[in-house]
Structures are given as C-alpha cells and as structure tokens.
Amino acid sequence: MFDEVISFIKNINPERNFIPLHEPVFSGNEKKYLNECIDSGYVSSVGAYVTAFEEAIAAYTGAKRAVVVVNGTQALHLACVVAGVGKEDEVITQPLTFIATANAISYTGAACIFVDVDKDTMGMSPESLKLFLETNAVIRDGKCFNKTTNKQIKACIPMHTFGHPLRIDEIATICKQYHITLIEDAAESIGSTYKGKATGRFGLMGTLSFNGNKIITSGGGGAIITDDDAVADLAKHLSTQAKIPHTWEYAHDHIGYNYRMPNLNAALALAQLENLDSFIEKKRALAIIYKTFFEKKGFNFVSEPEHAFSNYWLHAIILKDRTERDAFLNESNANGVMTRPIWNLMNKAPMFAQCQCTNLDNAQWLEDRVVNIPSSVTYKENESN
CATH class of the missing domain: 3.40.640.10 (Type I PLP-dependent aspartate aminotransferase-like (Major domain))
Known part of the structure; x- marks a missing residue:
C-alpha cells in the first residue's frame, strides 16, 4: 500500500538496510x-x-x-x-x-x-x-x-x-x-x-x-x-x-x-x-524534499506554522485516520524504515487519568493520525529525486 513512500525514503538514504528515525552526527570538534x-x-x-x-x-x-x-x-x-x-x-x-x-x-x-x-x-x-x-x-x-x-x-x-x-x-x-x-x-x-x-x-x-x-x-x-x-x-x-x-x-x-x-x-x-546551524539547514532542506513529494502524493506533511522558523527536529506526516496510520507504521517498520506514531495522550495514562481536562478534540485527532518519519541530517541530497 505504501511501497512508493517507503522506496522514496530509502532512496534518500541509499546503501542502508535500516533507516533510523533520528541519529546523531559527530563531524566537528x-x-x-x-x-x-x-x-x-x-x-x-x-x-x-x-x-x-x-x-x-x-x-x-x-x-x-x-x-x-x-x-x-x-x-x-x-x-x-x-x-x-x-x-x-x-x-x-x-x-x-x-x-x-x-x-x-x-x-x-x-x-x-x-x-x-x-x-x-x-x-x-x-x-x-x-x-x-x-x-x-x-x-x-x-x-x-x-x-x-x-x-x-x-x-x-x-x-x-x-x-x-x-x-x-x-x-x-x-x-x-x-x-x-x-x-x-x-x-x-x-x-x-x-x-x-x-x-x-x-x-x-x-x-x-x-x-x-x-x-x-x-x-x-x-x-x-x-x-x-x-x-x-x-x-x-x-x-x-x-x-x-x-x-x-x-x-x-x-x-x-x-x-x-x-x-x-x-x-x-x-x-x-558549533554545528547546530548547519544541522538545521540540512533538516530544513530535507523538509522541502519531503513536502514536495508528500503533497504530490496527497499526504499532509507537517510544515512550520505561520510566523515560525522551525528546526524541523522530527519530520511528520498526517494520515487520514488511525487505521491508515497503523497500516503505514506496520509496513514501513517491517521494511527497515523506522517510523513512530505521535505520543499517546497523557490524560489516558493511569497516573494522570484523574487530571482535569478541557475538550481535547484536536489532541485526539492528531494522536490518531500523526507519524514521524526518518529525520536525520545524513540523507543524500543528490539522491532525493
């Protein structure tokens, strides 16, 4: 179902059998x-x-x-x-x-x-x-x-x-x-x-x-x-x-x-x-690559909000519902592409279940749909198309 998406992510990260969600880079002092x-x-x-x-x-x-x-x-x-x-x-x-x-x-x-x-x-x-x-x-x-x-x-x-x-x-x-x-x-x-x-x-x-x-x-x-x-x-x-x-x-x-x-x-x-600015530059470049691809395929890629400059620490897409989210998580991880859902809502945890809450419709909507995709700065720019 998600073969094209998985292939695209793998193409950004060539010569790797497993693509982590995020890994550190030690290239300086x-x-x-x-x-x-x-x-x-x-x-x-x-x-x-x-x-x-x-x-x-x-x-x-x-x-x-x-x-x-x-x-x-x-x-x-x-x-x-x-x-x-x-x-x-x-x-x-x-x-x-x-x-x-x-x-x-x-x-x-x-x-x-x-x-x-x-x-x-x-x-x-x-x-x-x-x-x-x-x-x-x-x-x-x-x-x-x-x-x-x-x-x-x-x-x-x-x-x-x-x-x-x-x-x-x-x-x-x-x-x-x-x-x-x-x-x-x-x-x-x-x-x-x-x-x-x-x-x-x-x-x-x-x-x-x-x-x-x-x-x-x-x-x-x-x-x-x-x-x-x-x-x-x-x-x-x-x-x-x-x-x-x-x-x-x-x-x-x-x-x-x-x-x-x-x-x-x-x-x-x-x-x-000392290398943070260069890391952010690479992450923002990867965001453009992802956004271009996912919008063409009809997916919602999470972009920086109005008035914001984001470091794009973790890239994310929004699926149509929890069923599609879970299908994507299963298929991507089974094929060596590490993806993760956004967190479960805190008020659902037993130790916080008694906490006072407002209406949480937006939080629930996002929990059902948001998935993080590989976001390291080690991607190959020349392999992105």
Whole structure:
C-alpha cells in the first residue's frame, strides 16, 4: 500500500538496510574537546566546558543566562521547583507531549491540568487555555486559583512539538493576565524561533534537552535558560545539592539535587552546538524534499506554522485516520524504515487519568493520525529525486 513512500525514503538514504528515525552526527570538534576534557582530569560536574557550554547556549538563544543539567526532564523539574511549584499546586500543560513534561510536574507533588492543542502547531492552544481559565479560574490576592479544586494554578508549561513553535506570545499574554508563571518546554526546539525570538525565551524560564535523539546531543543533558539572574543563580545552586560554597565545609541551605551536567557531556555538547546551524539547514532542506513529494502524493506533511522558523527536529506526516496510520507504521517498520506514531495522550495514562481536562478534540485527532518519519541530517541530497 505504501511501497512508493517507503522506496522514496530509502532512496534518500541509499546503501542502508535500516533507516533510523533520528541519529546523531559527530563531524566537528567532539573528539578534540573530549580528549581535552579527559586530559584536564575534570570529567564530572566541575570543569571549564560546563561554563563554556552555559555561556554558548545563552549566547545562541539570546538568553541572559543558562544553567546546564543532566537531562531535559530534570531541567523541567528544576524549573518547576525554582518557580515555587509544590504539593497541592496545579500546572497547566498539554496532553499531546512526551511524558517527561507531565512527569516533571508530578515530581513536585503538583497536579497537571490538560488543555487542548492546535492542529497546525500541535502545541498548546491559546484559545483552549483562555477558555479554561475564563471558566475555571479566579484571581485572589494576585494569585490564580482553580474554582473547582481551590488549588493555586502556579505555572503553565506548553511544549513546542517536534521543533515547531506554538503561538507562544499569545500564551505568554494569557499567563501574565492570570498571574501564572510561564515555563516553556523547548526540549525539541533549540534553534527554532517565533516572530524572530528563540523558543524558550517567552516566559520566566525555558528548558532544553540534549538527549541522544535530539538535534544536538551530549548523550544526556538539558538546560534552563532565563533572563533573570536570581532565577539562574537559584537553579544552579539547587542543581549542586544546594551546597554553600566553601573550601572544605559541607553546608547546605535547601533541599538540593544532583543535577549538574558533567564536564564530559558539556564538552560533547559544545562541539555539537558549533554545528547546530548547519544541522538545521540540512533538516530544513530535507523538509522541502519531503513536502514536495508528500503533497504530490496527497499526504499532509507537517510544515512550520505561520510566523515560525522551525528546526524541523522530527519530520511528520498526517494520515487520514488511525487505521491508515497503523497500516503505514506496520509496513514501513517491517521494511527497515523506522517510523513512530505521535505520543499517546497523557490524560489516558493511569497516573494522570484523574487530571482535569478541557475538550481535547484536536489532541485526539492528531494522536490518531500523526507519524514521524526518518529525520536525520545524513540523507543524500543528490539522491532525493
């Protein structure tokens, strides 16, 4: 049924029996920086590459500060802690996301509230967020409370799906109106911008991921970016077990976390960041190739939304229904082309089944239809036609 599609994808990736969804590319200074790191003896969470990578991430995104940590999930958790999210609080997020978003909220003891997404961005819908708050929220003493649960709605965490920016400026305006802290889950969207501004920079904090399958990787790693020095200082302090700096004393003033990125990972990540723009250029070129092909064949290829510049981390197509989606997944994977469906909605997971939700028609529609296709930057441009 999908022979022509599978053949086309294989032709972009010649001489390979198995085509992965996404694989890292190490073509720059990775080995050089790793060797320098090993030679220095500083391979753990103290070392020159940690500082260098933090400064480079801040400069690349335009943020004032960056704090690097062990992975994107812990970046989200730490951001929630710094924002004051705790037990008995609530955090608004989207159901169509990788589970790390909901898990990180849960680590604080807070409960998730799920609002719908937009079909064109696959990210949180400003209309759904606004409708939920108009119906359920009340402001008391400059704080937002849920009229149904009487709990404070402390934060909102939208996620930029597959690197495509959502309408984050509208979300930011709504959050400000309702005194809700905005934390962006930009784990998939480093290098993406919305109306010329980097994702992750529209709220108090943004979080990034450098997992092995991301557009740049440190094996494992994440970061918090912010324009607030006090926020950055607290995040950095908490990530190092909240140890008060001293030559020999072990004194701690908060419940802290062992979340600091090791120097080895930072060395790898810094070399990767140097090639990020070229990776994005290749991904955007591949997007054009895919879009041209799939539109000719009557498929809906997911393109960057209006006002957005996307890194196209993972390419995606939209099938006509779940039956066609499953048929494509079965046939492509059986023929050595790795494809994956978009995530199951978070509100369907047993640990989040009791969470408050809005109407989730768009999220359900996308869950039934969206499939990711091979998205590595190693494709052969001259083999694409």
